Each structure stands twice: as structure tokens, then as C-alpha cells.
Amino acid sequence: MTDISAGASIVMASCADERHLPEDALDPSEQKYWVTDGCYPAELVIKLARPSKVSKLRTSTRGVRKFSLHVCADERLDAGGEFKPVFEVELADKPADAAQVESHKVSVKRALFLKIRVESGWGDFSSVHAVSVF
Template sequence: MSEVASASSGAKVVLATCCDDKHPFFNVLDNDEGTFMSTTGMYPHELVVQLAKPCAVSKIKMMTTNVRRLVLERGDSLDRFEKVFDIELPDRAGRQQSETHQVNFNAAFVKFTIASGWDQFATVHRLNVTGDA
């Protein structure tokens, strides 16, 4: 098992529905908790990551702030996704949220949708996807 959604592994963001010049979407793949992506207001916001290679995904870990409802989908192509989970995260009053989910699916792409937030803006500090080719 290895990290398949980091820039160093070859993963890349292929779609982002928001972009803040100071906190751009590609920061979610750099494995640096000091950098982050910031949403730009109204929800929902989508982020599609092309994994380093198609693989069997076993774990998703996210570090965020102010995310209320998060939807995770998997896909073999960019034109068709299937929902893996739809969760509501607890309100942490602007403090960092850490979520780890054991999953079992095959994918080439993973779509993260921030459907709603606890505040006007939300941040994603890190996305980790663990998988096996």
C-alpha cells in the first residue's frame, strides 16, 4: 500500500470548481499541512484528483476546516462517478477536522465534493489516498 494522491507520486488535480490565488487547489496534494486550498464562497465545490495510476483504494484521510457535508465519489473515467460515501462532519468552530475512512474500491479518479460548510469558507489542508496498484 502506498500514497497514490500526492504530487510526488504523479497524482494531479484535473478539476477544481474554485481557485484562490493565495491558497490554490493544487496545495491539497503537496503533503504539507502548512499549505491548503481555500473555497471561494458559495457551495458546492468539487475537486477531482487523478490518481498516480488506477488502483485498489483502501483508505482516505482528509484534513480540513469548516467542512460540513462531504461527498466522496470514485471513477474509472472523468465522465462517470459512483458515490462511495456522503458524510456530515462535526462543527469544530474553525479548528482543523481530521477524517480517516477505511474504504474498498477501484478507481483512477477520486472526486471530493464539499457540499456545504460550517462557515462561508472552508479549507482542505491535505488529502491522502492509500492504494495498491
């Protein structure tokens, strides 16, 4: 299984903190991360380097209660591209310093954009430490 996150970029985020930029969610080190601003839902839109088949999503988060994945195959979002829901999941509550590492098998034939939507958190703030797409 090939990690297709390489070459991906963040094209939209519903919130940003100058110390924890949206782009930090794609940093594989997990030392950098994107943090929500306390208003839910919070969204992160990732553009893959090329349209791709997606079979698995791996995330490392903290404080996330519920998140969902949506995909769009259209080349241009501003020309009527539409996101389609793939899944929604509720994560277990863990101590603030414990990572919520999740792997989800999916069957997406073609995607160019992925929307990670943090629907709710276990507290006021939550963070996305890493996103890998296979």
C-alpha cells in the same frame, strides 16, 4: 498500506484563489491548502498516477460541514466517464483554527479519478489542507 497520493494531480476544481490553489490540497505539509469560494458545493477532482485499488481516504479540513467522495475508473472523463458515489459524511463543527482530521475506510476496486465534493460548510468558506489516498 501505501499512500497512492504520490504522483497525483488536480485536474479540475470548481473554484480557485490565487493564494490557495487547488493543487495545495495535495501538499502533505498542510501549510498550503485549497479554499472554497463560499458557493457550495465545491468540487476537487484528483487524478491518481495510475488506476488503483482504494482502501482508505484521509483528509484534513477546516470549516467543512459535509463532504462526499465519488470515484471514476475510466481513463478519460471527457469520453463519458462517470463518477460513482462512495460515501458522504457530516463533520463536527470545530473552532476555525482546529483541523478536522478524518480517515474513512472504503472498498474501491479500481479508481483513476477521485472527486472530493464539499457539500456544505459551517461558515461561508472552508478549506482542504491535505488529502491522502491509500
